[in-house]
Amino acid sequence: MIRDPVGIIATAGKTFWLPRQGSTVASEIDASWGIVYWLSVFFFALITFLLVYFIVRYRARPGYRMGDSPEHNTPLEVFWSVVPTLIVIYLFWIGYKGYLNMATPPQNAYEVLVNGQKWNWLFTYPNGHVDPELHVPVDTPVRLVMTSSDVIHSFYVPDFRIKRDVVPGRYNKLWFEAVEPGTHDVFCAEYCGTNHSTMLAKLVVHQRADFDKWLERPRTS
Numbered sequence: 001m002i003r004d005p006v007g008i009i010a011t012a013g014k015t016f017w018l019p020r021q022g023s024t025v026a027s028e029i030d031a032s033w034g035i036v037y038w039l040s041v042f043f044f045a046l047i048t049f050l051l052v053y054f055i056v057r058y059r060a061r062p063g064y065r066m067g068d069s070p071e072h073n074t075p076l077e078v079f080w081s082v083v084p085t086l087i088v089i090y091l092f093w094i095g096y097k098g099y100l101n102m103a104t105p106p107q108n109a110y111e112v113l114v115n116g117q118k119w120n121w122l123f124t125y126p127n128g129h130v131d132p133e134l135h136v137p138v139d140t141p142v143r144l145v146m147t148s149s150d151v152i153h154s155f156y157v158p159d160f161r162i163k164r165d166v167v168p169g170r171y172n173k174l175w176f177e178a179v180e181p182g183t184h185d186v187f188c189a190e191y192c193g194t195n196h197s198t199m200l201a202k203l204v205v206h207q208r209a210d211f212d213k214w215l216e217r218p219r220t221s
Contacts, residue, residue: 015030017033017037018030018033019158019159020159021159021161021179022157022159022160022178022179022180022182022184022205023157023159023160023161023162023176023177023178023179024176024177024179025098025101025102025160025161025162025176025177026159026160026161026179028098028101029098029161030161031094032091032094032095032098035091035094036091039087102162102175105141105143105173105175106141106175108141109141109142109143109175110126110136110137110140110141110142110143111126111142111143111144111145112124112125112126112134112136112142112143112144112145113144113145113146114134114144114145114146114147114155114166115146115147115148115149116146116147116148116149116153116155116166116188116192116199117148117149117150117153118150118151118192118193118195118199119188119192119193119195119196119198119199120132120199120201121134121155121186121188121199121201123135125215127215129215132201133201133202133203133204134186134201134202134203134204135203135204135205135206135211135214135215136178136203136204136205136206136211137178137205137206137207137208137211137212138178138179138180138181138205138206138207138208138211139177139178139179139208140177140178140208141175141176141177142175142176142177142178143173143174143175144164144173144174144175144176145171145172145173146164146166146171146172146173146174147166147167147168147169147170147171147172148166148167148168149168150168150192151168151192151193152165152166152167152168152190152192153165153166153188153190153192153199154166154188154189154190155174155186155188155189156186156187156188156189157176157184157185157186157187157203158184158185158187159184159185160176160178160184160203162174162176163189165190166190178205180205181205181206181207181210182204182205183202183203183204183205184202184203184204184205185200185201185202185203186200186201186202186203187199187200188200
């Protein structure tokens with residue numbers, strides 16, 4: 001178990017609703033999602049209960065005559081105005097905090113250039129090596145500088161909870177930090193033509209020493 005930055009306990013790894021948490025921001029994203037989910041469940045249950053209760057409690061009966069209805073209830077009106085406002089402010093705060101974290105890469109981030117094209121991804125490393133797979137070291141911030149050669153694509157790694165449009169003539173940036181070695185799927189989440197569904201790649205996370213060996217291998221092969 002780990003405690004995420006907004007104070008909600010989240011279980012690392014794959015859950016019924018969400019894939020495994022492969023990056024440092026995944027727990028924060030999942031916590032935000034969980035808050036919205038359980039708020040929705042709570043208010044759905046509350047509203048459904050009150051709806052059924054009022055239907056039964058105030059149903060029409062033989063000989064029933066409706067009396068004067070109260071015009072308003074000030075404490076109740078204040079409650080149902082203030083509480084939702086506070087909830088929305090809280091949701092905005094955790095969302096904005098997470099957005100700033102995901103939008104601001106560390107200065108020492110390892111940079112990889114990403115090019116999207118029909119229908120594959122190409123990754124260019126600082127040593128000039130170009131590869132159809134994204135390889136990164138574990139516990140290291142990685143900044144992706146992304147562009148497209150043709151149409152709009154969308155770089156999406158579900159395990160890392162990251163997604164960003166890749167636009168021709170423009171450079172978009174995205175960063176992440178992998179938390180453990182392993183292999184993750186990379187998708188295009190923006191329909192880009194006939195073979196959109198085949199625009200797949202792998203993101204491979206290495207131990208630092210193994211990554212350095214992999215990176216040097218193209219130079220000597």
